[in-house]
Amino acid sequence: MKLLLLFSLVALAQCVLHKVPLRKGKTLRQSLQEHGLLERYLKQHPYNPAAKYYKTGVSSEPMQNYMDNSYYGTISIGTPAQEFTVIFDTGSSNLWVPSVYCASLSCSDHKRFNPADSSTFVSTNESLYIAYGTGSMSGILGYDTVQVRPHIVVDNQIFGLSETEPGDFFYYCPFDGILGLAYPSISSDGATPVFDNMMDEGLVSKDLFSVYLSKDEESGSFVLFGGIDPYYVTNGISWIPLSAETYWQIKMQRVSIDDEVAACDSGCQAIVDTGTSLLAMPDGDLTKVFKALGATSSGEISCEDRNTLPDVVFHINGGTFPVTPSAYVVESDGVCSVAFEGVDIPTESGELWILGDVFIREYYVVFSRGKNMVGLSRLA
Structure with missing residues (x-):
């Protein structure tokens, strides 16, 4: 086994791979709590994970869906490089960052891209508009060199430069922008996603990337472009075909708790x-899952019971993928609750679930554009 792992590591070193570190930091929710703004924010911006996936005449990317996200990476844009903190988001396809043209208060505490300072920037006459439900981000599209730290350099990458951003709450966001990693079919204004350009320019050995999200440590999380780290797949990889090449969408058969079908x-x-x-x-x-777990209608659960709760098991493509209570129970100010939310997104092929970071932290996840599949390997 050790020899096999050694050979795998040698092969890994010979491939064109780029491991981009992600840091686990403060969430928007925590920042708003510290400034006494959380209650007002939630009233004005009710959490609506469904809004991100509704297709309308404009791109919809609600910032409130990122309020509990705590994994951030670094990219730079332009020549010389201007650095930004972004969320690597497999649920969207566009790259955008604040610009010096943004006069909104929400932009004032973030890094802003200045096209005049970049010798490689190319402007366009195209505009970008992203609806937020209670506000909007508008801006322009441009081309420039994008470096995904530390070593991937993408030439002539199209990206959005915001000119207005919604509300004063974005001021407290711990990230500057978003780097989308979904399919080009859902990209606003037909903009080519960053990973598509990586593939087209031969910057990755394989047309895939993989993600590891650390459960506890501030460091250790990463996105690996072009390959799979063998250290994290000793339990093998279960490959699941996509049911749509838009988001990273798959089909589930059912969800069970204590060997009984609980949902889906x-x-x-x-x-x-x-x-x-x-x-x-x-x-x-x-409602069914809350009942099966003994949670209240708001998702609260006894902190004393969290170690005796059952796994929530996802049945996908003939395999079983459990999420343990240590992953789905969260504690805040002495109150425990399950990290599940309600969302109603009907599709032609069934109702939609969103497997966010609560699920992803339990698995090393491979996103294969070459196979149009998602690979899951359970972490120890």
Whole structure:
């Protein structure tokens, strides 16, 4: 086994791979709590994970869906490089950052891209508009060199430069922008996603990337472009075909608790989304899951009982993928609750679930564009 792992590591070193470290930091929710703004924020911006997936005449990317996200990476844009903190989001496809043209208060405490300072920037006459439900981000599209730290350099990458951003709450966001990793079919204004350009320019050995999200440590999380780290797949990889090449969408057969079907009784669709923190499901299924776990209608549960709770098991493509109580129970100010949310997104092939970071932290996840599959390997 050790020899096999050694050979795997040698092969890994010979491939064109790029491991981008992610740091686990303060969430928007925590920042708002510290400034006494959380209650007002939640009233004005009710959490709605469904809004991200509704297709309308404009791109919809609600910032409140990122309020519990705590994994951030670094990119730079331009020549010389201007650095930004972004969320690597498999639930969207566009890259955008604040710009010096943004006069909104929300931009004032973030890094802003200045096209005049970049010798490689190319402007366009195209505009970008992203609706937020209670506000909007508008801006322009441009091309420039994007470096995904530390070593990937993508030439002529199209990206959005915000000119207005919604509300004063974005001021407290611990990230500057979003780097989308979903399919180009859902990209706003037909902009080519960053990973598509990585593939087209031969910057990765394989047309895939993989994600590891650390459960506890501030460091250790990463996105690996172009390959799979053998250290994290000693339990093998279960490959799941996509049911749609838009988001990273797969089909689930059912969800069980204590060997009993608890939800998704007749099958359903699910999106594996690094840009959503919680685990979201249709409201009807949420009620069933709460009941099976002994939680209240708001999801609260006895902190004393959390170590005796059962796994929530996802049945996907003939395999079983458990999420343990240590992953789905969260404690805040002495109150325990399950990290599940209600969402109603009907599709032609079934109701939609969102497998966010609560699920992803339990697995090493491979996103294969070459196979149009998601690979899951359970972490020890």
